[in-house]
Amino acid sequence: MLPASPLLRLVAAVFPPSSLHRQPPPPPPCASGFLYIVPSAPAENGCKVRTFSEVVTEDLMGLFKRHNLRCTESFTRENVMEELKQVQPDEETTRKMLDILKRFHSKEEMSSDDEEESMLSEEIIQKVLSGQEVKLEDLSPKELKQFRRVIASGELIKLIEPWTPWWRQPSAKSIILSPEGCQLVRPVELASGPEDNITEIPVGPESPLPPLRQLICGEPSPFLTVHVVDVLYSYCFTLRLYNGDWHSDPLGAATVALGMSKVMGDLGQPETVAEALAACLEETCSPVYRHIGGFSFGIGLVDDVVCLLSLGTNALVCLLCDLQRLIRAGARILKSEKIGKTERRDTIRKLKSADRKVYFLMCWVHEQPAEVWSTVANFVEMEKTSLAQLGHGSKNFKDERKGKQQSKVLIQEV
Incomplete structure (x- = not known):
């Protein structure tokens, strides 16, 4: 701690009388004859005279408001250093003070670098702070270039x-539904937002599911x-791509x-597990999605x-109920798209x-018995082993798969 007299000189150096832009006029005496009153005491006869501390505080606040933070800190530091010249500290105090000054200088340089490297305009920053959506077209060419550079560096992944x-x-x-396939208990109140539930199990249908015979006349495929x-793979791919939060972009997620599902996208009707998985992996390894993780993903x-x-x-x-909600949310968003x-008509269809x-x-x-799904899971597991051997070390899964199919045809012909 500094001695008493240097401390007083320090205060005087930091806040000299000249820094007060004006001297307040002497207050008029109140009706009771007193020049000052205690601020916390109730004023009598409607008199409320400012005390000296109030005047000084008000002037100091005005002084600081006219300077930014760095200017004020620099001004304070200069006066502190000038005053410390008059103090004779011991070795330990000197070492501590040097450490403090080094840390201050380091933070100041980092702050300066951040200001110089700021890539967003004030308008964009205000949009973000106010919660508005920022689109790529809002960025200037320079901002867009730097944004893409940050994405390519992988820095955003850390956030x-x-x-x-x-x-x-x-x-x-331990998911439990009613015998009719709907929720046993319907929640009275929903969470504050869909994004709050991205880690929770999606709820089942609100109303009972009808028997299959009411939907078709003949036998199902x-x-x-x-x-x-095919649909399960598509759902998992979409949620992984959106980090679980498809609510942030329902139309894009839909x-x-x-696009990933041959069945939902009317792109084909796979007849074997191998065919379904191979088509999904081929799309995953396509140039559109290869950057996400490719074959290993x-x-x-x-x-x-x-x-x-x-x-x-x-x-x-x-x-499937969550996937249906996703598709319907995308359809609602589509109605407002320009x-x-x-x-619009084709996409809605x-x-x-x-x-x-x-x-x-x-x-x-x-309506399917439980043993059906354990059997299908075994088939998928076996097919995964086969696909892993096929795609191991291959840069182009599509070409590798075609080569294997052609070799099979050649063997059959021979």
Whole structure:
């Protein structure tokens, strides 16, 4: 601690009388004849005279408001250093003071670097602070270039908290639905926002699922188990891509899901588990999604499919119900998008078709015995082993798969 007299000189040096821009006029005496009154005491006769401390405080606040933080700190530091010249500290005090000054200087340099490297304009920063959405077209060419550079460096990944899929949580093993396939208890109040529930198990249907015979006249397709595998992979891919939060972009998530699934996107009807998984992995390794993780990422998604199948009927019903909500949310967003009428009509038609298919699969899955899913899980696990050997060390999964298919045909012909 500094001696008393240097401390007083320090205060005088930091806040000299000349820094007060004006001397307050002497206050008029109150009716009681006193020049000052205690601030906390009630004023009598309507008199409230400012005390000396109030005047000084007000002037000091005005002084500091006219200077930014760095100017004030620099001014204070200069006066402190000048005053310390008159103090004779011991060796320990000197060492501590040097450490303090080094830390202060280091922080000041870092702050200066941050200001120079700031890549966003004041307008963009204000948008972010006010909670408004910032789009790529809002960025200037320089900002966009630097933003892409940051993405390529991988720095933004550090800011994203890794998401744990709901099907990987212990509670997913004990999902209970009514015999009709709907929720046993309907929540009275929902959470404050969808993003708060991205780690929770999605709720099942609100109303009972109808019997399959009410939806079709004949027998269902024998390939529906394969179609379920296709849809499960698509769902897992979409949620992994969006880090569990498809609510942030329902239309984009729905577009990704339909593009990944041959069944929902009307791109084909796979007839074997091998065909379904190979098509999904091929899309995952395509130039559009290769940057996400490629073949290894796709094999991880196959593990997700096995995990979901092992959870049984109720988990699959909840998953399909969540997928239906995703598709319907995307359709609602599409209505407000500024796109051409033809494109809007075609996209809405695809989303409605996918909605009906998912609902049909939901009703069909609900009627299947539990042993069906354990059998399908075994098939997927075996196919994963085969695909892993096929794609191990291959840079182009599509070409590798075609080469294997051609070799099989050649052997059959011979």
